[in-house]
Amino acid sequence: MDFQYFIPTKILFGPGKLNELSKVKLPGTKALIVISGGNSMRKYGYLDKVQCLLKENGVQSLVFDKILPNPVLSSVMEGASIAKRECCDFVVGLGGGSSIDAAKSIAVMAINPGNYWDYISGGSGGNKPVSKKALPIVAITTTAGTGTEADPWTVITKEDTNEKIGFGIEDTFPILSIVDPELMTSIPPHLTAYQGFDALFHATEGYIANISTPLSDIFALKSIELISQNLSKAVKNGENITARTNVALANTLSGMVESTSSCTSEHSMEHALSAYHPELPHGAGLIMLCESYYSFFEDKVAEKFIDMAKAMGEDVDSLPEHKRPHSFITALKKLIKNCNVEALKMSDFGIKEDEIPKIAENARNTMGGLFTLDRYTLSLDETIEIIKNAYK
Structure with missing residues (x-):
């Protein structure tokens, strides 16, 4: 405390x-x-x-x-x-x-x-x-x-x-x-999804960051819950003011997470991607990175991952203990599919696989501070591995 x-x-x-x-x-x-x-x-x-x-x-x-x-x-x-x-x-x-x-x-x-x-x-x-x-x-x-x-x-x-x-x-x-x-209400569906996932990852990264606090955790879990319950509704019907309001609240809460905790290296990696490819929307880049990134960290921050899975509505307690952290990845993939952004590919935005080592180095050189806020210290090789696993 x-x-x-x-x-x-x-x-x-x-x-x-x-x-x-x-x-x-x-x-x-x-x-x-x-x-x-x-x-x-x-x-x-x-x-x-x-x-x-x-x-x-x-x-x-x-x-x-x-x-x-x-x-x-x-x-x-x-x-x-x-x-x-x-x-x-x-x-x-x-x-x-x-x-x-x-x-x-x-x-x-x-x-x-x-x-x-x-x-x-x-x-x-x-x-x-x-x-x-x-x-x-x-x-x-x-x-x-x-x-x-x-x-x-x-x-x-x-x-x-x-x-x-x-x-x-x-x-x-x-x-x-x-x-x-x-x-x-005028935001088109794909941008609604990209922006909503950016807010989600501000909350999830802030929750697993090594400087999270009891207060940021409260903001983060509520933000994760609201996005899980409402983002796909806002994507499907932009005029749904209840869904829009709940996603907006989740977003403001995620900003409060940023003020009381921090992002982690996931954001550094995406910033490097869109620094070289500015036509890449930030949220789209995060969506493409997320499964690889969180899969790498799930066994390193297991209890936090279980909490996030519960906030996203997963029935975690019915699973064997060793499978519970992965429930967060399961929930994430469901939300991505429900928001119709599962087909995103880095190659669609002009990113080439042989650029990945350069992108990984850029992430560490320009926003290396966020790597120090992970609960596990990534090496350059591991950073490259995460981005390569996300590449498709």
């Missing part, structure tokens, strides 16, 4: 909560709204609505709309330059995890000198301390995947070196997050 708890974010959660943006206390009077380079925020009217609600609340806004699905360093620096030039006093991340992550990084660089990579601790990062307080961040999530609305983490790729690395400080916790499941 030795842990710290710090999540300073005010969260407005529930269908229709976006409307409260017109009256909730905001941290400034001029916002840079950060969105993706796609058209969904405009197509579904989310951007217009946010700008109107901000205006009702006395806030001017301008839009930066160049964020990629795997956000990159050059966009962070460009967005920060605009925020400085236009004297924005806070940043709004509107959309999925990529937009909110980029908003966090932009908020840091709108105030601090130099290049964002100066402050990154992994890979070629400069590991400098952040000297000035970042601009306040408001997160409005339209997806249920990253949990970034309830944690300080942001993941950005340095394009020229294929380094995809996480970063977070106290200032990159959003001061306000709005989680409105009504904004998630």
